[in-house]
Amino acid sequence: MDLSTTFLDLALKNPLIASASPLTASLDSIKKLEDNGIAAVIMHSLFEEEITHEIRQIDHFLHIHSDSYAEATSYLPSEVDFDNLHADHYLEEIRRIKESVSVPVIASLNGASAGGWVKYATKLQEAGADALELNITYIPTSMEQQGHEVEQMYIDTAAMLAQHISIPLNVKMNAYFSSPANMAKRFVDAGVKGLTLFDNPTLVDVDLELLSPLQHANITSSARLSETLRWCAILYNKLPCSLCANTGVHGGTDVLKAIMSGADATALASVLLIKGETEISQILLDIREWMEKHEYESITQMKGSISLCHTDNPSAYERNSYMYALQHYRR
């Protein structure tokens, strides 16, 4: 039985990728993932805004109280060497991880600006990353900013990065574009080699005691698989790029559904955070059992088999399927 697949031109031994999460933040943890059978890892993200903010903060607080009082012309040693100012340690970590594991290692950038990331992307490539995932987190709060401007900002950022690196670029898309298919096409036209469907933004809540908004990590479940399946199915075979199913993949059957819908691979985070790395072995076991029972020989064989272009029921992925479901419910 052949579980191998290809994602971003990378040969994977199976379709399971560890998505960016605290589990991909250290070498020890990544080794555990590999030991349990993961086929590739996406490193925890470098957050552009965080790095820029931290640099500004450090500069500000190293100097803000300087030279204001005769006895203390400064309050912290400022002439020290900042060897990790620009997350240089991340690069070092990639090098170490690449030396220590055999599965592909995909670096991850999370940010909103085009210019700032080129330097980092190049460095990540030099450090040995097999591919790069870009996660553009941008919440347009301005009443003046139009949708097409936001879309263009996404495309420009991806294009800028794609021009400057030779390793494959993967974009983690969000599900809220007016026309996800068109955006997918524009990303690919801009040089993107893979799309992850979808980004899973943090949740907002309200603390009624503190009267303050809160943010929670968005832990998913299989119930959230729907949109992932829909867009894998729609985009399959339409674009010269890889597809990775990201949200709601929690078990072997979820993986099988995603692959049959058109995904080349599936990215896991919530399930591993909840159940631990050993769940990878269980998922692989479940996949094998299902394939054996249903006499499938390979993952490649089933890829896109229930996609929009290969399914016997294309309307399931379209709006009228919603009407159908509703009517069915009434009955």
Added chain:
Amino acid sequence: MSESTTITVDGNEAVALVAHKINEVIAIYPITPSSPMGEFSDIYSSKGEKNIFGTVPEVYEMQSEGGASGAVHGSLQTGALTTTFTASQGLLLMIPNMYKIAGELTSTVFHVAARSLAAQGLSIFGDHQDVMGVRQTGFALLASNSVQEAHDFALISQAASLRSRIPFLHFFDGFRTSHEVSRIEQLKIDDLKAMIDPELVAQHRKRGLNPDHPVLRGTSQNPDVYFQGRESVNRYYQALPGILQNEMDRFYELTGRRYNLFDYCGAEDAERILVLMGSGAEAVEESVAYLNTQGSKVGMIKVRLALPFAQEAFIQALPKSLKSIAVLDRTKESGSLGEPLYHDVVTTLFEHRDTFRVMPTIIGGRYGLSSKEFTPAMIIGIFDELAKTTPKNHFTVGIDDDVTFTSLQYDHDFILENSDQFQAVFYGLGSDGTVGANKNTIKIIGTQTDNYAQGYFVYDSKKSGSMTTSHLRFGSKPIQSSYLIQKADFVAVHQAVFLEKLDLLDIAKPGAIFLLNSPYPKEEVWNRLPRVTQEQIIAKQIRFFAIDAYKVAQASKMGRRINTVMQTCFFAISGILSKDEAMRKIKASIQKTYGAKGDVIVQMNYDAVDTTLENLYEIKVPDNANSSQALHPILKGDMTPFIEEVIGKISAFKGDQVRVSQMPDDGTWPTGTAQYEKRNIAQEVPFWDADTCIQCNKCVSACPHSVIRSSIFDVSFLENAPQGFSAKAAKGKEYTENDRFAISVAVEDCTGCALCVEVCPAKNKSQTNLKAINMVLQLPLRESGIKQWDFFLSLPKMDRSSLDHSNLKDSQFLEPLFEFSGACPGCGETPYVKLASQLFGDRMVIANATGCSSIYGGNLPTTPWRKNDEGKGPAWSNSLFEDNAEFGLGFRLAIDSHTDRAKQLLENLKDKLDPSAVTDILNAEQHDEAQINAQRQRVELLKKSLEALDHDDAKTLIELSDYLVKKSVWIMGGDGWAYDIGYGGLDHVLASGKNVNILVLDTQVYSNTGGQQSKATFTGAVAKFAAGGKAAMPKDLAAMAINYQNVYVAKVSMGANDTATVKAFVEAERYDGPSIIIAYSHCVAHGYDLKYGFDQQKRAVDSGLWPIFRFNPDKIKEGQNPMTLDYKGPKIDVKDFMYRETRFKMAEKMNKEAADSYLATASQTAQSLYHRYQNLHAYYQPSEEKE
């Protein structure tokens, strides 16, 4: 060391650059103004920079200067080249070891930034009192007069010490040289190697203790041989001058810079000469050159080797034409016949009297104590005095001594014109980056042009809203003007608000350039100036430029730092460089300064440069002044003549005019004077929303400057309330429907820290971004705010006896007797200090260790400690840094003695008084406010009864009767004192069993000297002297105190648990024995916006790194558990506390792996601390409860 030969550095860096290269061990301890030498050395070593021997020097911070000198002694005795840096009292603490080091003929150099000694008052500034205080130790004393000389002599002294085996004390003037930035020629590594003879280094090492060839030193000698042993070293001292001169000659051959034991400057046929050492010699040389061009025949001798005094060399240096000498000492030895240099010169001339046909007239005088200005006018005054037939001996110069009439007269209006120099003065705000920008400007001009450059920076006495004055000189010739600029070609005022109180253009020359950072549009700038400023501009035909620097800075994301903006303006209009060249050089400098901190920061500064030029404009000056705005008074309110005349002058930066007769001769100073300042430094101040308020008083308790107060009073008082004064029905069962609650804000005294807003728990129900107290612009609120504050102060004070002092809310109705200090905005220490003053201020005596709390508590001109309406309030004193616990214990012993004597007298007089009243007084319980108040009333009645008695005991008892009311002794200081330098004394006082209360304001660093690590510093924090991050765990001082079992111990955090904090203060004071409260105090040295100080305090507790608890031995007697844990163990990851502060975060940015290991250690520490205190709680659990 760079291969570049020209650098611009200050004296401290100039010395550290050399000392770090030629030593193997450096033992350090912070003390102003020498601390930067240790800091530089620590940074060099943390970066792995090697000395000329190829090793990275071991830089090690000790617990005191005494400890540092001990470590130096040990290191020297084991053969390593070793040095230390110190000043003032620190040097005095080294005296015992200096005797040993010299007695054992050990080569070393101590580098000293010479500073005043604490006498009638402490001073951080420069003179030679400390150095002259160690003349007897056997160290050679070598004086540097300038930054260049400090650099050069750091090397020469080491070479001479190695060859002579006599230890050297190399000194230079604190601040004037240690902090003056100057262009100098940097010594090359080859120069250092050439001067340090490897053979001598090897001999030094061979003399070290080594079990492979053992010897014994430090014997105990007896009457038969000790004397001979002391005399055995004479020949080394006799040889030293020759050796030093030889090293100076070798140095000259290497560098071309010539030095001699005594350097004569001036006319060959001079008749009058001055003799002195230190930075003042530079001004004298400059003045001598001027006088000789005017036809005088004068000269001067720069003394290099002050001790041993090389008589022959001195005599040879004198001109043959000499008629009179004035010897100038920058020190004071009360009661002596003259100061040391004067004595040495008199003795030398007397012992060489045969050399002279006519013995010259010799006079001696004092100048420049505590960095008092020493100007050409004063110098010429001394030369004029020397020309008199009977010149005044034992004179002073620079002050008006109208008591013993020692001072010389001189022409105060004389200014030595120096047409070669461009002189610029900049007035900035402490935190706006002005000084930093000017240091950068000096670097640009000093290193990238042919000009010489000098910068000196003056700071005022406040830590918040302080004014900085930068004095910059540039010129084609070396700059010897070792005094402040007196007339400027360029005046920049970086904060327009300064002009409201001060005539800052008084210093401008005619035709000068004036640059103003004004928040107003171009067309309004002129009209907004005070009249005196307009008149100065018109009269002196000053060119006037303006910019809204804050607008430019904010547009460039620079926040409120206007350094780059104002620096660009200076270069654009000063004409020092062409505009294009200047802009190129500024940008190159930005790249150099900020390159290591990332492109983001570089670009931000580039943007500021580019935007500045678009926003800088010249203001057309009208022919006539049109402003009606007079300067605001410096002090406001109903003042005594002393406050008005003396404190007023000091506050107006005219303290030099205070006469000797006006100064308290024993250092006694009135309290409660900060109230007159009305500094108006906050742009935004808190504004109370009565409707949202829940009346918790947290904002009152948090306010570091006591500007927020609350009260409850009868509604009838509101009849006279000014417009806008808010009050609401008082919440709480104990209040009636007529009771009103109000919060008032002293808008003129607020520093705008916004800590109050962050601690406010009440959110506006319709707009949750608003609270019950919110920051609003001060200016529109100022006039109404003043009226409201005055009205609030006129309200009746609440009855102290009716309030529950253990309750946070009630405690904050108590009047603070500590207000409006000069502490930093958002200070984490002062809320505790204020709380103590509220609870016990009217019967408190405070011993305050040197440090932040002694500076904001007692730095002139004004004092925040104050009296209540009855004239009672904290009596406060600062002795030293190291002795504070002992100092406070002395208070206790004296007070107990007075009380015992009063009780004894009362017993003696019992028959003559109402016996039951006497019994009541003698047996009075004084545990709470009501009991203490009752005792006060009894004592007042007693005094009246005593007045009627004609008995000596009665008279004595009247004097002592106040001691029958409980006095509260408080010993306050920071962690540097409590954990390090003062720990021995503190430990002894804890063991004494005496009723003292110790308050440790724990910022986890030496805050006052700029954030050096102490033993309280958290694991993972970057601090000075721990530039790579501190790996070790902090000392658990509380656990050590608990070990005594009879000490009340509390570890508190007002931000985490204010209720427990108030309880701790009350319990500690009530406990009849030693008490210690260790209070978490956030600090600017932690590197975050201190408005979040209380939030971070909570995180520190929640992370488990700051466990809070109270250990009350009284409870053991009551059969209860003495241990109360006020927290529930680690609740959040240590990272969630630590990485919100730059001190921790920067460790991660420097070295991620090290930072990760610090996090792991911190996490373990948090757990183990919790287990430790849980176990203690379990251990003390009463047995029946255990069962």
